[in-house]
Amino acid sequence: MTALPRGESPGPSAAADDTDVxxxxxxxxxxxxxxxxxxxxxxxxTEGTAAxxxxxxxxxxxxxxxxxxxxxxxxxxxxxxLAAQRELRExxxxxxxxxxxxxxxxxxxxxxxxDLLAAVRAVESGEKPGAAFxxxxxxxxxxxxxxxxxxxxxxxxxxxxxxxxxxxxxxxAVLAEGGAPETxxxxxxxxxxxxxxxxxxxxxxxxxxxxxxxxxxxxxxxRALLGAGCGPDDERRTAALVGWLLERAALQGHTALDxxxxxxxxxxxxxxxxxxAVQHAVAEGVVLxxxxxPDDQEQEADRxxxxxxEAADSAGQEPPQVLLGLDRYAxxxxxxxxxxxxxxxxxEKDADWSEAAAAAGSPSAGELIRAVAAGGLVAHTGGDAARxxxxxxxxxxxxxxxxxxxxxxxxxxxxxLAEALDEPSAAVTxxxxxxxxxxxxxxxxxxxxxxxxxxxxxxxxxxxTAAMLVESxxxxxxxxLSGDPGVLGSAGAGRVFAxxxxxxxxxxxxxxxPDPGPIGELVSGIGIGELNQVAAPGKEVVIVPVQxxxxxxxxxxQLVADSVPRAIGVPSADTQVITVGHGGSAGTRxxxxxxxQRLNPGPGRFGGFDPGDRVVHIPTPGRxxxxxxxxxxxxxxxxxxxxxxxxxxQERVTSSVRHGWALSxxxxxxxxxxxxxxxxxxDAAQGLSRAWVYTAFSRGERHLSxxxxxxxxxxxxxxxxTSQDRTTRLRALLEAQQTVTS
Numbered sequence: 001m002t003a004l005p006r007g008e009s010p011g012p013s014a015a016a017d018d019t020d021v022x023x024x025x026x027x028x029x030x031x032x033x034x035x036x037x038x039x040x041x042x043x044x045x046t047e048g049t050a051a052x053x054x055x056x057x058x059x060x061x062x063x064x065x066x067x068x069x070x071x072x073x074x075x076x077x078x079x080x081x082l083a084a085q086r087e088l089r090e091x092x093x094x095x096x097x098x099x100x101x102x103x104x105x106x107x108x109x110x111x112x113x114x115d116l117l118a119a120v121r122a123v124e125s126g127e128k129p130g131a132a133f134x135x136x137x138x139x140x141x142x143x144x145x146x147x148x149x150x151x152x153x154x155x156x157x158x159x160x161x162x163x164x165x166x167x168x169x170x171x172x173a174v175l176a177e178g179g180a181p182e183t184x185x186x187x188x189x190x191x192x193x194x195x196x197x198x199x200x201x202x203x204x205x206x207x208x209x210x211x212x213x214x215x216x217x218x219x220x221x222x223r224a225l226l227g228a229g230c231g232p233d234d235e236r237r238t239a240a241l242v243g244w245l246l247e248r249a250a251l252q253g254h255t256a257l258d259x260x261x262x263x264x265x266x267x268x269x270x271x272x273x274x275x276x277a278v279q280h281a282v283a284e285g286v287v288l289x290x291x292x293x294p295d296d297q298e299q300e301a302d303r304x305x306x307x308x309x310e311a312a313d314s315a316g317q318e319p320p321q322v323l324l325g326l327d328r329y330a331x332x333x334x335x336x337x338x339x340x341x342x343x344x345x346x347x348e349k350d351a352d353w354s355e356a357a358a359a360a361g362s363p364s365a366g367e368l369i370r371a372v373a374a375g376g377l378v379a380h381t382g383g384d385a386a387r388x389x390x391x392x393x394x395x396x397x398x399x400x401x402x403x404x405x406x407x408x409x410x411x412x413x414x415x416x417l418a419e420a421l422d423e424p425s426a427a428v429t430x431x432x433x434x435x436x437x438x439x440x441x442x443x444x445x446x447x448x449x450x451x452x453x454x455x456x457x458x459x460x461x462x463x464x465t466a467a468m469l470v471e472s473x474x475x476x477x478x479x480x481l482s483g484d485p486g487v488l489g490s491a492g493a494g495r496v497f498a499x500x501x502x503x504x505x506x507x508x509x510x511x512x513x514p515d516p517g518p519i520g521e522l523v524s525g526i527g528i529g530e531l532n533q534v535a536a537p538g539k540e541v542v543i544v545p546v547q548x549x550x551x552x553x554x555x556x557x558q559l560v561a562d563s564v565p566r567a568i569g570v571p572s573a574d575t576q577v578i579t580v581g582h583g584g585s586a587g588t589r590x591x592x593x594x595x596x597q598r599l600n601p602g603p604g605r606f607g608g609f610d611p612g613d614r615v616v617h618i619p620t621p622g623r624x625x626x627x628x629x630x631x632x633x634x635x636x637x638x639x640x641x642x643x644x645x646x647x648x649x650q651e652r653v654t655s656s657v658r659h660g661w662a663l664s665x666x667x668x669x670x671x672x673x674x675x676x677x678x679x680x681x682x683d684a685a686q687g688l689s690r691a692w693v694y695t696a697f698s699r700g701e702r703h704l705s706x707x708x709x710x711x712x713x714x715x716x717x718x719x720x721x722t723s724q725d726r727t728t729r730l731r732a733l734l735e736a737q738q739t740v741t742s
Contacts (some may be wrong), residue, residue, distance in 0.1 A: 037128035163189030170197035238277035256325035339470030347376030382511025391420035409457035409670035447474035447623035458483035461491025491622030503734035549585035586681035606632035676700035685713035
């Protein structure tokens with residue numbers, strides 16, 4: 001898949017009652033009844049519904065602060081992560097700028113992939129030895145002393161510095177002229193920069209760059225500023241709409257969109273000539289265009305072929321797919337593909353880890369150790385019980401003298417991994433590792449000082465985080481991506497783990513360790529599309545049928561506050577509620593309100609929160625950190641997040657802290673609790689999928705209660721296979737690199 005030169009546009013392409021938990025066996029009932037509507041469809045209201053693909057999550061928290069400068073000399077973990085992302089993008093863009101222009105027609109590759117092709121040809125011809133193409137060969141390291149691990153010192157979360165008061169005042173004046181609410185002034189000034197007022201006067205549709213602003217609102221603002229002279233085909237409007245469509249798609253997990261889908265969406269928004277609008281957006285550099293199809297030389301040969309020729313007969317094949325994408329995701333995918341190729345080629349091959357493999361605790365663990373010894377990149381798949389295998393790999397590698405780490409998506413995942421390791425400090429969170437708040441730190445070249453990195457919860461990797469991670473690994477390091485492919489994908493754009501698996505870019509080790517108990521049996525069936533009845537003699541799985549959303553909320557509160565603690569022995573603090581969406585009569589907001597009233601009633605005097613409230617902190621979009629409210633003062637809201645004190649400034653509380661008795665499945669991914677109550681009200685039927693059910697049902701360790709009100713929609717959702725709901729380019733890039741190196 002190659003990028004067409006900027007300015008060249010793509011051609012058209014086809015486009016009941018208060019009783020205890022009862023029952024010794026559990027089966028999911030499927031009474032016949034008419035399905036009801038889905039939850040609220042707005043992106044900020046719904047998560048995991050039919051309108052939002054499985055990776056979509058509530059990403060508004062801290063979104064408007066993501067690219068601003070720190071307000072204090074000491075950076076918080078979130079700010080350090082954001083700064084690292086900016087530094088990565090700058091390095092990628094600089095590297096891209098230093099490379100030559102587009103390659104000749106028919107080559108299909110550019111960047112490091114093209115360099116690899118040239119290297120292969122030079123080696124085959126005998127012109128150069130293979131070692132000449134590595135800037136710094138990665139010799140086998142002798143067993144180093146374990147790197148000192150920085151203690152995890154608690155740090156407050158500092159509020160990023162916003163736009164200057166002058167810039168906000170100027171934007172406020174422009175917004176007032178256009179009839180837009182002045183509450184948008186701060187976000188607009190932060191998003192568009194110091195000259196935001198001038199930018200909005202010249203191009204009012206740039207207001208679409210502000211989160212939560214919709215095209216209808218931007219149109220009204222533009223008409224008020226520009227008068228009758230502006231219309232639906234104004235080039236400024238169409239270009240902004242194309243960018244808005246791609247940004248909105250990224251929130252749903254896509255890194256690119258089919259050009260025909262973009263044209264159709266433009267037509268729905270009164271653009272009379274969508275093709276011209278796309279051409280203009282490409283020419284202006286708003287988006288990049290990519291084409292996946294035959295080489296240009298092959299296409300010319302087809303056109304020149306005589307009638308009846310074999311080449312001419314192939315002219316009736318499907319036209320190549322044309323994709324449009326934002327440069328930030330294009331750069332991230334290309335950098336990630338190049339970085340993975342570097343890891344594959346730069347590490348020591350066929351290291352002798354046979355003794356460690358033989359001493360592994362299970363056949364699957366031994367297989368994983370042997371695979372990692374033979375290559376620089378390995379994919380490992382399995383359920384929660386299979387996490388013991390990457391842990392065994394880390395222990396074995398450290399015994400061999402290697403600097404080995406395991407990185408998890410959540411603090412809970414880090415805790416569970418640390419319990420399985422000989423050295424708990426070898427378990428870190430991915431965010432902490434990238435921000436240098438956890439782990440061994442960096443070497444002299446700025447790379448993470450590690451020989452082996454195992455990333456657990458790999459399905460939660462978005463493409464930008466993955467690119468930053470791989471860019472931070474030194475030559476010769478080994479990378480293992482481990483996770484359960486059946487769970488929901490990342491909150492951010494991309495499907496990194498799925499693309500690596502689909503492209504067969506590396507050896508794949510499939511665990512043969514099943515998840516134990518009735519919950520494991522139930523989840524294993526869901527993974528292959530079967531909703532089976534399972535024997536639950538210890539009340540491990542219980543179904544609670546309900547008729548409506550009100551009853552669902554009542555039964556959920558009863559289960560968490562009374563039935564599960566009394567019948568199962570799991571306290572309310574260790575029981576997590578999971579539901580489909582944030583809005584609706586039985587969404588997270590309604591459930592959290594009811595659970596707070598029962599478990600920790602109070603006036604909410606600290607921005608809606610009271611000491612003892614169970615909350616989740618969202619320091620950056622896509623990260624969910626459970627905690628408990630401790631107190632509040634002039635500094636902000638004080639939280640206890642798994643033993644780490646966190647201070648959230650007052651101005652950030654509304655956007656980055658939510659009550660956490662009830663979560664969505666996307667927020668719960670990567671974490672587990674002793675008991676889980678999954679709430680399925682009738683209006684959630686359209687938001688269900690096999691991946692959603694698999695993720696939600698597998699969060700419970702000892703007990704799972706299902707508050708069931710969706711009738712047969714549950715079994716239908718499980719039976720339908722999970723489709724590739726995200727459009728990305730990574731798989732094609734990885735496959736192209738394999739073609740070059742093979």
